[in-house]
Amino acid sequence: MVIKAIIVLLLMFIIFNLFKALVIMMKGDPEAPSMSTFLGRRVFISVAVLVFVVIALSLGWITPHQTPFTAHKQIQTDTTKPHQQSANTKQLPEKQNDSLE
Secondary structure: OHHHHHHHHHHHHHHHHHHHHHHHHHHOOOOOOOHHHHHHHHHHHHHHHHHHHHHHHHHOOOOOOOOHHHHOOOOOOOOOOOOOOOOOOOOOOOOOOHHHO
């Protein structure tokens, strides 16, 4: 649970830096720190979060949810009854829709 809280806090810090850069861009104050400082910090923290999640997954600190492809396996049972086919049965040609004319 602590790992998830750290990830959420880092993501909130990323959003904070994004909005801080937006405020600086909108003000256009030459005395303020550069907008690229906050955007660069946001990119760095994003990469750090990604690396942290990969390490946490590999060390088993967090476990991903199972996907439906691996969690549930369906077993198909043969519920159809075989029917007898005769040699003179032929497939009917497909009919076109009359409303398209």
